[in-house]
Amino acid sequence: MLGVLSVAPSCTAAEAVLREEVLSLDEAAALLRVKPEAVRALAEAQRIPARRVGDTWRFSRAALLEWLKGERPAEISGAKPTPSAADPAELVARELPTTTARGGMPESSTRIAQADPAAKPQASGPPPPTVGERPATPTAEEIALRDQSVLLKRGAATVDLGVLYSYSEQTLFPVVRAEQRTVGAIATVRYGLLDDLQLNLRVPGVWRRTATYTDASIAATNSARVTRDDYAGDASLSLLGVATREAAGRPNIIWSLDVVVPTGPGDQGVGGGLVLSKSYDPAVIFAGFSYLYGLEIDPADSRRSLAKNNFGLNLGYTYALNDALAISTLFVGTYRNASSPDGISIPPPRERYQLQFGMTWLLARGLFIEPAVAMRLGSANPELTFSLNFPYSF
Numbered sequence: 001m002l003g004v005l006s007v008a009p010s011c012t013a014a015e016a017v018l019r020e021e022v023l024s025l026d027e028a029a030a031l032l033r034v035k036p037e038a039v040r041a042l043a044e045a046q047r048i049p050a051r052r053v054g055d056t057w058r059f060s061r062a063a064l065l066e067w068l069k070g071e072r073p074a075e076i077s078g079a080k081p082t083p084s085a086a087d088p089a090e091l092v093a094r095e096l097p098t099t100t101a102r103g104g105m106p107e108s109s110t111r112i113a114q115a116d117p118a119a120k121p122q123a124s125g126p127p128p129p130t131v132g133e134r135p136a137t138p139t140a141e142e143i144a145l146r147d148q149s150v151l152l153k154r155g156a157a158t159v160d161l162g163v164l165y166s167y168s169e170q171t172l173f174p175v176v177r178a179e180q181r182t183v184g185a186i187a188t189v190r191y192g193l194l195d196d197l198q199l200n201l202r203v204p205g206v207w208r209r210t211a212t213y214t215d216a217s218i219a220a221t222n223s224a225r226v227t228r229d230d231y232a233g234d235a236s237l238s239l240l241g242v243a244t245r246e247a248a249g250r251p252n253i254i255w256s257l258d259v260v261v262p263t264g265p266g267d268q269g270v271g272g273g274l275v276l277s278k279s280y281d282p283a284v285i286f287a288g289f290s291y292l293y294g295l296e297i298d299p300a301d302s303r304r305s306l307a308k309n310n311f312g313l314n315l316g317y318t319y320a321l322n323d324a325l326a327i328s329t330l331f332v333g334t335y336r337n338a339s340s341p342d343g344i345s346i347p348p349p350r351e352r353y354q355l356q357f358g359m360t361w362l363l364a365r366g367l368f369i370e371p372a373v374a375m376r377l378g379s380a381n382p383e384l385t386f387s388l389n390f391p392y393s394f
Contacts, residue, residue: 025056028057031065037248040247141360146158148316152190154193161389162390165182167383168182168376176214188202206229213225242254242255253276256275266296267296267304268295269295274289276288284317288313305336307339309337316330329357335350356374370387371389
């Protein structure tokens, strides 16, 4: 009697993709029936639901299908799915949004991994977003890079209110020393005119106190001679746009057109700049160059800072510890071809270098705090600046 040989049908790659909840780049491309390069470009441009995990991209099959239909994922729209607790793929899909390369595995994931696989995790707080869906509010990294890499979408806006305190001292002669304390306030408004086209407006204010000490052998007393100077600074207006978006082997390139408006002491200038940034998750490095031509300047006025030609350079990086906390280091260099105020005395320093350390911390939905400390480099005159900035996104 002849036996009947049954052969189980083989599982094709397409069928395997249909069963997976979390997809790789190639699997997402197979699901959408496009090239992997096209999917990567959409993910890097933040135009498709995606999550970067380490150096790789991961996608939710359900989020991709709903994106393809023009709908939001079910959890975001309010219809929360009920996964099977015994299905490991469903548990991974629930936990993956909170598991990134920035830090260790979240506590909830650790408990699930150590417990009985059939045990249903206990929900604490609001449900996490669907795998691949971008958070509703900006992350600390996006706020820290708001002028170097991430521009606002159309109609979005942020308001920054910042204060700073700066101390410097200078020994003019062996018997004369000047101490200067400056308190500044800066209000900044950013508005998205179009996607990747942003308008910035900054208005500063300055309160300055200078104490000059002279040896009693020269002056009648060694008491300080104090001068005060309080004024609103000149406003600056910038238009920022994206020249190219980051892709494999290519950085972000942000261009800017800058104008200084004489709303205060009277400086007026026009110029532009470029910023290049590249992400190496969880860090983003950037470098920028700017030039400003002074249309109206006055070297004799200590409140006016523009020279005829003004060059700027900045180099730095931002490291995202998680979505709520990012740390940054920034090196800033400037060169001004400043001239003598009266044609006789020596001109002020033309080069200035500063190193700044700061962090961006999420306080509440849309509200961040940015403390920073900066120190002057390459000068015999010490200078230290403390700043505190409060960005609010809405």
